[in-house]
Amino acid sequence: MRKQRALVTAVDLERSSVVANNTMNRERGLTGVNSYARELGVDLLAHLADRPAPSWLDLCSGEGRALREAASALPADAVLTAVDLVGPLAPGPTPPTLEEIIASVSTWTPTRTYDLITCVHGLHYIGDQLGLLTRAASWLSEDGLLTAHFDPDSIRRPDGTPAGRAAITALRASGFRYSPRHHRVTLHGPRSITLPFTYVGADPDAGPNYTGQPAVGSYYT
Template sequence: MPKPSLLAPPELERSAVVANNAMNRERGLTGVNSYARELGVDLLAQLAHRPAPSWLDLCSGEGRALREAASALPAGAVLTGVDLVGPLVPRPAPPALEETVASVSSWTPSRTYDLITCVHGLHYVGDQLGLLSRAASWLTGDGLLAAHFDPESVRHADGSSAARPALAALRAAGWEYSTRRHRLTLRGGRAVRLPFRYLGADPAAGPNYTGQPAVASYYAAA
């Protein structure tokens, strides 16, 4: 098998697979096509008991779920959506909502959050393990991070699967993984250092478990 040409973040984000991704653009908060269904979490219940709840949604698409949550949460809530493209049709955001157009690979928040989500977004991120490590430190002490993750998208430098060592390292750092649902969860913010060095990504890896074309992330041992 020929070795793929691995791309750095700027080139990867211009690739057809990433730039044209529509995986999470229209998903709402609850219902059939929703965050609640995809993540198996009652998101409002995670936030409602807090006096000033905060939610960061990575790869937020149109931000529908955040907008719906804004009307249901108390005054003082902080909702942040980060997406490479952002809403395709700009519209006024509720006071609680900040919509940021940026790459999640380089963006960093100025605060911590009670809830962090990434619904199918990691499939289009080059350094998936790096983003997960960084996001762990963005959680409050009792916050929850929930994200979809495909271990088979993590590769060694020679192209072989690094799924088992990647999952072992994530679990050792405190993550829980549902194989059936392809969901990672982490409770409680912390510093995470995973034993991998990012090499680059292949946007031509083909479909993943969703049936949609996705990115493969290549790593060497740190």
């Protein structure tokens, strides 16, 4: 019989060393070797092109470099929103189209929809990963795109047994696509989604995931 891990709440998780010291996505730019385009396999500016007042929400945005670079290439009526638990560590002048919000993505909710929602390696440090994905699905505009890195191996039952395969099956049944090669989930268009999982807590000591960096284990019944 497996020994049940000691799980923590969202508040305690965000105070843990694995989350507080996370530098996974702080320095990525829009294009190039270390970039959103490379990590997500999407030409993000092309997706936003030719839209009236294009909008992009980046969850776990780090320094916000990708959005800052996009601001110079998008029209003046674009709406760019960066949400991060600690925000930029080296704040600089903010483009007028960019709003930087310091908040927990586990509880923050927007007041509008977005043409693009991204979360680059951010879910690895969130307790209720499935909850955030289902909430974000409802924040998309009519033909919006949600794309995020997701590690099914981090989804567990309370006794520690794997639940990743069941999670992927449920996400796909709700309209998400999952690429095991790239560890990415994507969704086109808004959805109201209810998954057959109830979040019970997180394990900040789950150890390294496929990136080689320490990550969080998410537990569900």
